[in-house]
Structures are given as structure tokens and as C-alpha cells.
Amino acid sequence: MADKPIPLFSRVVIALNGGSCDNRIVRIVVEAARPTKSEVVAIHVVEIDWTLPLDASVAERSESAQRVLDSAEAAAEHLHGKLEPVLVQARDVGAAIVDEAVEREADLLVVGLPYRKKFGGDFAIGRTVPYVLKNAPCAVWVVREPMPAEVHA
Amino acid sequence: MIGGRRPLQGRKIGDRRVRVDRPHSPYFRYTGLDTLSAKESTLAPTSATGRAIERTRRLLFGRRLSSDEEALERLPKKLALPIFSSDAISSSAYAPDEILIALFAGGVVALQFSVEMALAISLMLAVVSTSYRQVCRAYPAGGGAYTVARENLGQVFGLIAAGALMIDYVMTVAVSTASAVAQAYSVWPALYDVRVEVGILSIVIITLGNLRGLRESGNIFALPTYAFLGLALLLIGLGLVRAVTGQLPSAPVPAQVPVPGTEAVTLFLLLRAFAGGSVALTGVEAIANGVPAFKPPESKNAANTLTMMAILLGILFVGFMFLADVMGLRPAVEGGGPTAIAQLGSAIFGDGTPLFVALQIATALILFLAVNTSFNAFPRLAAILAGDGYMPRQFAFRGDRLAFSYGIVILAGIAALLLVVFQGDTHLLIPLYSVGVFVCFTLSQVGMVRHWISGRDSGWWWRSAVNAVGAVLTLTVLIVVASVKFAGGAWLVLVLIPLLVLMFWFIHRQYATSARELALRPDQVIAPPHRAERVVVPISGLSRSVVQAVNVGRTISSDIRAVLVIDDHELATRVREDWARQVPGVALVVVESPYRALTGPFLAYLDVLDQAWTPDREAPITFVVIPEYVPRHWWERILYNQSTNQLRRALLGRPNTVITNVPYRREEPTVFERRGQLDGHEPPGERRS
Secondary structure, three states: OOOOOOOOOOEEEEEEOOOOHHHHHHHHHHHHHOOOOOEEEEEEEEEOOOOOOOOOOOHHHOHHHHHHHHHHHHHHHHOOOOOEEEEEEEOOHHHHHHHHHHHOOOOEEEEEEOEEOOOOOEEOOOOHHHHHHHHOOOEEEEEEOOOHHHHHO | OEOOEEEEEOOOOOOEEEEEOOOOOOOEEEEEOOEEEEOHHHHOOOOHHHHHHHHHHHHHHOOOOOHHHOOOOOEOHHHHHHHHHHHHHHHHHOHHHHHHHHHHOOHHHHHHHHHHHHHHHHHHHHHHHHHHHHHHHHOOOOOOHHHHHHHHHOHHHHHHHHHHHHHHHHHHHHHHHHHHHHHHHHHOHHHHHHHHHHHHHHHHHHHHHHHOOOOOOOHHHHHHHHHHHHHHHHHHHHHHHHHHHOOOOOOOOOOOOOOOOOOOOOHHHHHHHHHHHHHHHOOOOHHHHOHHHEOOOHHHHHHHHHHHHHHHHHHHHHHHHHHHHHHOOOOOOOOOOOOHHHHHHHHHOOOOOHHHHHHHHHHHHHHHHHHHHHHHHHHHHHHHHHHOOOOOHHHHOOOOOOOOHHHHHHHHHHHHHHHHHOOOOHHHHHHHHHHHHHHHHHHHHHHHHHHHHHHOOOOHHHHHHHHHHHHHHHHHHHHHHHHHOHHHHHHHHHHHHHHHHHHHHHHHHHHHHHHHHHOOOOOOOOOOOOOOEEEEEEEOEOOHHHHHHHHHHHHHOOOEEEEEEEOOHHHHHHHHHHHHHHOOOOEEEEEEOOOOOOHHHHHHHHHHHHHOOOOOOOOOEEEEEEEEEEOOOHHHHHOOOHHHHHHHHHHOOOOOEEEEEEEEEOOOOHHHHHHOOOOOOOOOOEOOO
């Protein structure tokens, strides 16, 4: 009799930013979650600047924000998996991601790291990834975008 | 949650966030700018009856498939051969019977020509398959007879090919099913009496399978073909060895063999046998139709598979006929006698042996596969024709399982009808089969000759010569088949093909006319409307549904009036009093109808309004806002809205008139109760129409 697979995680929060990493993150996580039927929550945070109230009607009117989650949901279904899409407005993206992971008692948090081609090319580490790495209450996976050399290889 | 936004506090004091509700999410998905894609949940039934139907539908046909789930499977040659060749190879199961039956009319002496007949047909097969190799190369996107004829010979010949193909597919289902059942009752004779029922049952099963989205793919479909090929080649091989060693037994003569005929062995008799046996060529075109399904290089792989198929079919056909000749086989055509292949199997493998039973089962299965080929091809052709405007558009719609449901059901229905009419007799069905097939062959080959000549690609002259030889030969066979089988049923096909072409043409003309009428000129810029609008609300009394309709009408135009057509003067007076008090500001016109008709006087009133309009101004748009009571249960529909439906039908097509239905649901009275409009009052009497 085959051994039952040991789950890598039981509930994972994946942070999507509408960039090129999103598809990769969804694919990796959904494929990892499928055998153990682990729960996948996809979160997209719309950053609200200080000129607007936090609860301003921004995210629900933004088709692009809805599309980020809808694409992720479609990609998961294509892989015969499921995810719960969550749309959030916040002043700080990193804090919102971590707070969602805390509230949902996630045991894994996945964020993407894009590769900027300008100025010779480098990974744009930004503010969000370091914040998540420092403050997340669980394991964090950083999925980096492939470098051009890897894509062409 | 306030207005779909839920404020949440984070771990740190300043870390607040708002979770935003996504109301579209359960039903739609954004796929692009201003583009929504509907989810399966939008199709979920809301009533208990609907849910019960949905459950049954799922049980029968499976879950709904989205268009994204369709994948074109690329087939390697080893899988493509059995999948695309089942139709052609399976015809070797009934073609020998046709030759033997035709020759037997000339007595035992005529049967000596059976091998020569098989060789002549094999030569024909070689020519046709070589010609179709050219089609594979010229049409890598799939070169069905319809495509080739339409592109090279024009619309009329394309439609003739389409009509012939449709008949061909229907006949494939009927003939292959009848023959499969015949293979079964060759082993279990008791099945003969229920052959029509068994045939129809098998058509029903294969129809359900196809409505569920059964595809010609995978090893499941390859297995029966290879099993048949293996067993048939073993049969021929064993038979040849025994023939060489002199151990080949004579075939036992079944009880169902009729008395040998006494017809003279004439050219006509031989042509009749040739025409009967030419049914072996049916299905040869399937590979040329399905070139895109092959692995790259598609054309080359398809052409090579076609050659392989022709060689195998030739070996089987000549092999069966040779053994039949050597063993002195007689066709058992009466009362459910065994087929030729069953007689060979029982003599060589031994009657009732596992090998014999396996051969018969494999033969029946490959014939069912041939049926499935038609179930894939017919709906696809009908969909292409519908796309080109030659068939009703619903044939292009795909059902929940991505299958062209209309085409599948129509094909099954006609094929089942043929089985009943011809009592499941393969021999009686065959004359209807060959004509359509050879019409397609001929048009396809002639089309290819035109293709090569007009294209002038390298080697065009010899390529066109190959197709020209094919065209001449297939045309000759077509003439032979049509003449010798004319009385046997070929006349029906010769009548049906022009009728189908007329039907295609008629449908196309209808669609073309309506498209012309609906078309906008590309340079036309549509300005906002500037015509006057007026609202007329036909009423039968004063009620909540009427008030709701009047309110909707008020949002359309301030020029609004209610029209009460009535034959009861007293009731009219009462309604007028109530109306003035309860719906002030809206004119009520009472049209008394002493002849008790409602629709006629109402339409006449609208005409009068039109005539009274100032002639120097453009005619206004009249919105007829009809209050409609929505019953809670399906059975209540009989009780309500009969006059409304009648009025709506009468108004359809009236110029400058828009019909607006305003449904009122009995479950929603709260809006009136909240406003207190009817508080303390009994609802005024209304004649529910």
C-alpha cells in the first residue's frame, strides 16, 4: 500500500501582485497542495495612498485588481486545484499580507520576487519581501522570476 | 461588512486593512478589459424541478465541460491507424458477403469470379488511396470532400459533396450497426429475432456516449481494431497454410443458404457483384479528413498511415475472398444465417472455439468503432455547414460536454429509423451506401485535379494525373453502382442528394437575406435617438402589477396612457374612479368592446394613435408596457397571462413598436405594503387574464 503523502503545509497564503511571478506561484503551490488537499488562499493587496480614506471604493472598482485574482483562480482550476481569492486594501502591502496569514493561521506564505531587466538586470527586492521575511509567523517561500538566461536556456 | 468592505485591525496599531467583497466572483471571472467570463454557477437551476433535471442530466451525460477543456490530441501513427481506419477496415466484414450474394444469383459457377472481383476492387482501392495521399499533402488542415469540392469546384459541388457525405455517415451508422449485430447472431442465433432492437439499443448507447463527449482517442479505441486485425490476419494465415498443405476443409453449408440462382453469368451480373463489393472502399477518406490530428509532420504521417491502411484492407479483403473461393463458401442470406467471415472463422478456427468467438466479438467491436467515426464526423460536418450558413445555427452549438448535440441526435434518429425500415438487414441497406461514398470520392478527386492545375506547384502535372486517374475510375464506379443498384435503393440517394442541396441552399438564402437586412454599413456612425417616445399600458383593471407597469412606463416617457379594453360598462366606470384617485397624472383610455375581443380593439387603438401623429414629424416609438403576473408554480402558468401572450404575439412585427414586459412576482408585495398604498384596503377587483 502506498504511503499517504505528508503535507508540506495545511493552509498556504500566496501573495499576488499582478506580475509575471503570479502564474508561477499559483502553479507551484497548487501542484504542491493538490495531493494533500491543502487549503490555498490567494491574496491581492491594493495599496491605498494617504490622500484617500482606507475604505475608499478603489479595489472593487478596479478591474485589474479583480483580474489578478480571477486569473489565479482560473490557473488553479486549470490544474484541477482550488484557491480562495481575497482582495484587500491597505496602506502597506507587506503588513496586510502578514496580517492575513496570521488571521488565517497559515503555515506557509509564498511571495514572488520579480526580476527587473533595466540597468543590467537585478532582483527588485523592494520593501514587501523583506517585511514578510521578518514578520511572517510561518515559513516563507520566495519564488523568484527566472532570469533571462534561464528563460532562453 | 459595510458596503461590501470589512475593516480589519492588524497586529500592529497602524496596520489596518479592508477586506473587499467580490460580488461578481461566484458567477463571473474577469478575463480582459470589460470582459467577463461566466462560470458554471450561472447555469445552476433555481427551482426544485430544475435541480432534479440537472441531477438526472449529470448522471446521464456527466458534468459540464468548459470550452477551455477541449484539447486536440495529436496521435502517433500506431494510434491513428486503428482510430481512423476502423471504418475502412471494418467494411471488409460485410463487403465479401455482398460479392458472394450478387454472384450467387448466377449459381455456383459465378462464384468462381469472386477472387477476380476482390482483385479488381483492391486495384480500385490502390488508386483511391494513392489519390487521397495527395489530399493529405494538399490539405494539412483536413481535406474533407466538402472542403476540397467547395474550394476548387465551387459552392454547388461543395454542397453536393456535403449532402453525399451526410448520407454516407448516416449509412455508415446503419450498415455497421446491422453488420455488427449480424456478426453477433452468427455466434448466438437467438439474437436474430431481436436484431432491430439490439441495433437500436447499441445506437442509443453510442449516442449517449457521444453526448457525454466520447472521443476517438486512446488505447480503448485502438484495442478492438488491433484485435480484429490480429485475428483476421491469423485466420487468413492459418487458412493459407492449410490450403497449401491440403488440409483446408470445405465450408459447411448453413441451412440459411438459398437455392443457387439460375441467372446467366453476364457482364451485368459481374458489374452488380463489383458494385456490391465496392462498399469495401467506404471510410478510406477518413484519414484525409483528420490530418490535423496526426503528430508532425502531419501530412506525411497521415499519407503513410493511409497507405498502411489500404495495404491491410487489401490483404484482408483478398484473403477472405480467396479462402471463400477455395473453401466453396455459400452466402447464407436467409433467416439470420452466418456472415461470410463467421463461416470462415467457424471452419478454420473451429465452431464455438474461443478463437472463433473472439473473432466475432472483435468484428462486432470494430464495426461499432466505425459507427463512432460517423458520430464524430457527421456532427462536425453539420457544424461546419452551420458555420457557413447552410444548416440551422443550432448545429454549430456545442452542448455541455463540448459535443455537437443536435448533430449527434439527428444522426442517431435517422440511422435508427433506417434500421427499423430495413429490418436491420445489411444487404438491403448496402445499395443506399455506395452511391454517396462514390459521389464524394469523385468530387474530391476532380477538385484535386483543379487544385493542382490552378496552383502549378512542383510536380503538379503528375499529381494532377494521379488524381485524374482516380477521378475517372471513381466516376466509372459511381455510374456502375448507381445503375446496377438503382432499383435496389440507389435511386433514393440520387433523389436525396439534390433535395439536401436544395435545403442547404434555401437555408443559406434565408440567412443571407436576414444578414443583409441586419447589417450596418462600416462607415455608419450611430447617433443617439431623437425620435419621440410614448408609452401605452394595456390594462385589465387596477392592481399592483398594473401600478408597477405604469411606474416603469413613466421612467420611459412622460407621454403615457393606460388603455382598458372592456365589455363591462359598470366595471369600467369603477376602474376609472379608482384610477383617478390612485394613479393621478396618468391618462386612462377606456375602449369599450361590445364584441368582447381584447386584442383587435387594442391594436386598432394603436393605429389610431399613429394616424393622429403630426405628419411632418417622424413617427414616434410606441412602448407597449405589458403588466405580467408571474405565477409561483409551473402549473399556474395555465391559469394566467393567456391574453397577455396573445397580445404579445399580435404586437410582434408591428412597426415602430417596442414590447416591454413588466413581471410582477407574488412573493414581492412588501414594496406596496411598506409604502402603505394599499394599507387597510382590499385590493381592487381585477380580471386576471
